[in-house]
Amino acid sequence: MQELDISVALLGQDRIAEKLESIKEVGHISEYLVTWRGSDGRLDPNVTVWTEPEEDRVKPLIARCLSGLVPSENIHVLADQDAAALKAPTP
Numbered sequence: 001m002q003e004l005d006i007s008v009a010l011l012g013q014d015r016i017a018e019k020l021e022s023i024k025e026v027g028h029i030s031e032y033l034v035t036w037r038g039s040d041g042r043l044d045p046n047v048t049v050w051t052e053p054e055e056d057r058v059k060p061l062i063a064r065c066l067s068g069l070v071p072s073e074n075i076h077v078l079a080d081q082d083a084a085a086l087k088a089p090t091p
Contacts, residue, residue, distance in 0.1 A: 012069055019065045028058055030080055048076045
């Protein structure tokens with residue numbers, strides 16, 4: 001049964017990525033990350049996206065596009081400067 005759950009998760013990964021790529025192409029987000037969490041063979045997707053400071057407008061758009069794939073509470077929106085800080089090398 002666990003193999004089936006992983007297969008379903010992989011199919012979901014592809015569908016989530018396709019939708020996020022479309023959103024990225026039109027410029028609403030600059031980057032995204034999809035992670036999976038869970039136990040006992042049950043995996044739930046978590047999505048983090050980076051965007052311009054207008055974060056409050058982006059989450060409802062992402063939630064609508066990912067409806068049925070990712071619960072709204074598992075969608076996290078960060079400002080682009082947060083992404084830059086994560087990538088910056090430490091002295």
